[in-house]
Amino acid sequence: MSTWLCCSFSCVWHSFPPIGTILSCQRADQQMFTLLIFFKMPNSNAKSHRGHQGGQEAGRRELVSRSLQSAQHCLEDQDFGTAYAHYLLVLNLAPELKNDVRETFQFTLFKWAEELASLARIQDLFNCYEQALELFPNDEIICNSMGEHLFRMGFRDEAAGYFHKALKLNPDFADAKENFYRVANWLVERWHFIMLNDTNRNLIYQKAIEKVVRSGCRTVLDIGAGTGILSMFAKKAGAPCVYACELSKTMYELACDVVAANNMEGEIKLLPMKSLDIEIPKHIPERVSLVVTETVDAGLFGEGIVESLIHAWEHLLLQPKPKNQDIGTEDYGQVIPAGAIVFGMAVECKEIRRHHRVGIQQVACVHLAETVEFCSPTRASVNSEETIEPYTTEKLSRVPGGYMPLTEPFQAMTVDFNNLQELKSLATRKPCKINIPVTQGGVLDAIVVWFVLQLDDEQSLSTSPSEETCWEQAVYPVQGLPDYSVKPGDTVMMEVCCQDCYLRVQKISVLTSEYGMDIERENTLASGNEAELCSALASLQTTSTPDGMGQECMLESTEIALLNNVPYHECFNAAIGKVLSSLIPARESLSMDVDGHDREMNFEKSQNKNSSYTTHDPLYVLDVSEGFSILPIIAGKLGPVKAYSSVEKEQHQIALNIISEANHFPKETLKFWLSHLEDESVVLQRPKSDKLWSIIILDVIETSGLIQQEVMEKAAISRCLLHSGGKIFPQYVVMYGMLVESQSLVLESAVQGTEPTLGLNIAPFINQFKVPVRVFLDLATLPCVPLSKPAELLRLDLMNPYLNSSSREVKVQVSKSGHVTAVPFWYHIHLDEDIYLDTSSDSSHWKQAAVVLDKPIQVQLGDELVLNIQHYKSNVSITVKQ
Helix, strand or coil, X not given: CEEEEEECCCCCCCXXXXXXXCCCHHHHHHHHHHHHHHHHCCCCCCCCHHHHHHHHHHHHHHHHHHHHHHHHHHHHCCCHHHHHHHHHHHHHHCHHHHHHHHHHHHHHHHHHHHHHHHCCCHHHHHHHHHHHHHHCCCCHHHHHHHHHHHHHCCCHHHHHHHHHHHHHHCCCCHHHHHHHHHHHHHHCCCHHXXXXXXXXXXXXXXHHHHHHHHCCCCEEEEECCCCCHHHHHHHHHCCCEEEEECCCHHHHHHHHHHHHHCCCCCCEEEECCCHHHCCCCCCCCCCECEEEECCCCCCCCCCCHHHHHHHXXXXXXXXXXXXXCCCCCCCCEEEECCEEEEEEEEEECHHHHHHHCCCCCEECCEECCCCEEEECHHHHCCCCCCCCCCCEEECHHHCCCCCEECCCCEEEEEEECCCHHHHHHHCCCCCEEEEEECCCCEECCEEEEEEEEECCCCCEEECCCXXXXXXXXXXXXXXXCCCCEECCCCEEEEEEEEECCEEEEEEEEEECCCCCCCHHHHHHHHHCCHHHHHHHHHHEECCXXXXXXXXXXXXXXXXXXXXXXXXXXXXXXXXXXXXXXXXXXXXXXCCCCCCCCCHHHHHHHHHHHCHHHHHHCCEEEEECCCCCCCHHHHHHCCCCEEEEECCCCXXXXXXXXXXXXXXXXXXXCEEEHHHHCCCCCCCCCCCCCCCCEEEEECCCECCCCCECCCHHHHHHHHXXXXXXXXXXXXXXXXXXXXXXXXXXXXXXXXXXXXXXXXXXXXXXXXXXXXXXXXXXXXXXXXXXXXXXXXXXXEEEECCCHHHCCCEEEEEEEECCCEEEEEEEEEEEEECCCCCEEECCCCCCCCCEEEEEEEEEEEECCCCEEEEEEEEECCEEEEEEEC
């Protein structure tokens, strides 16, 4: 018995070698016109019908032969447009040649499509693909390529259709499979599976809907229908008229299939639009008596529930039922959920801290300038002109290292979804000031927010971190305080409001307890003495930064975690130092301590004693890792080096320059590589026409836990750009994995039959969009039972990329009886034989990933499973055999 798996280590989009001469558009069109006219010329010399037919056949063969020759000449000249026109003519004249010219035609089509895309001739590009698919309707490679172009242009729904068709034609087509998995993550977000598997959530919604419908509600509108589960609850409860709207084309089509499979196709009217665009009577005949929706996110308002319900009350719902009147519901409107209560709590959490605050001042002998203030996007959202989500999300029950409450939970806000005036006032009312006493000493890292969704007066759903729920919590990291330590008696102060369709927790500050002050006395401070006022102001720590204090540099949370990853930088420091010391001639080498001691002194000496060497004959180091990186500065501190950074953002470049100056770098030491390139698409090239690189640093592993796209191709190019003794970092990577039993991974990857959806047939349709790999996992807190010891699954050698084996079988011994449901994996990133980074370590900024089996495999202690590992490009597939 075997279970086939595919592990998406990265989505590899179709790429081709650089195009030479670009075809003149007019030339291609004229050539096609000439060929077609030639084909249609009558045979005026025919003297009989048979002779006429014979002449036509001879002419056809001659034209086909000449066109094939012309097509070949055009390809040699890289005249792809004319070559495509010739092949199109050949295939229309001689369909029997399809199998003979298929591969060459595909190549020509793809090259011509690239040129059309570069010339922004999008309609011509799609016309070419439509012509090609008329000739080869069952060609999975052309379908996949068409999907890739659609995806690049933002047509994700349409792209998914072509990828899906390519997979139906060839289920083993690796490129189409990876493309479909990538687009599936865009079109059907993973929380759909988790929520549909949440039996309790489904049951509570069903009970609330049944109660309203059976009390007389006749017409129902499901806003943001998704799979249509709430609509079907309403129909099963007996609602005569049910309408549902869904904006996503993919989810709308999926809902149509689901409704039809549950025999409700003619009873639920599905609308492919957002509720804001619904008009009466154009789309629905009359106002409805019930709106059901779950357009809420971890921060409650982030999916636009307030805006959609304001519109619904004004245009789509019957008037609300008067309060305190015992009358029927059939003539009045209402909403499920009826309201929500938002709760919050201040917490200490090291994991949140290391992703949102830079907690170090020096790393690997590089001093991080005090004048650079790093912040995460959640803080930058306060002053941004763009609408940026002001929070991140975490499932606190799974946060590595856990969390510690610093305050009791507090009520931050209430909202009544059945009160139009209250909904309208949410965006305009003044922020609510909240003061919460600290009950536990610690470090203030975040305000965590959750809510209780009140479906009616009996049924409610809680997203609390203490509940068993499919929900994550909203996290508002605290940033910009001079001191984050708090103790009992202190007060955490903040403002809470709804702005730009987001719940905002802002202006977080701490009032220390030494002065015995509370918020009730804040407005009376002006009447007190000046000393008391100054002391109180000094004790009030706010997140505001005075103008001119420094350069703000926004980093993604993963970039901040990387900057905080001390072992990462120390390992690179040691490895770079070893390479540079081996390359610098002994008579001119620096007295370098590769472990980091006294390096600043040695560097300063080198600027004086070896200034001519440094100026005229430096070693070249290129860092093409993604995002913000100080590795070029670390390299620059180790000797006579010209270090090139590939950072693109201007504020990142400014920050690196400031750090360089703070470390007394000569200006010529740090350069920004992209500014030296004429063609930024070709990043990997020589530093100068007569120079090669000493070190090239590549990003090999994504923070998600997958192998980077096209990393082996980049390694092959990099290998050709190194001078003798030069190195690629990392030099090789080893992937490790183990067998586990994890029900959590199963529930997060696919809907498990009809039981969690209360008998409704949804699983076969939504599971079409499941992917076999889960990313951004924390193995340290993943609910699972290890069934084997870690095993080496794969080795990728970047210094010798062409020697890597594409296939490998690994025998894994079962160490505990159970059911194998997944294979989590992580990496050891070897900078050399002695120095490596473990992506599963506590300090790692990388997450881990796991392949989830289609069906569990029962195993007993002592059993042996064989994992078949297939490596193609940057993708890995795993077959598990019992």
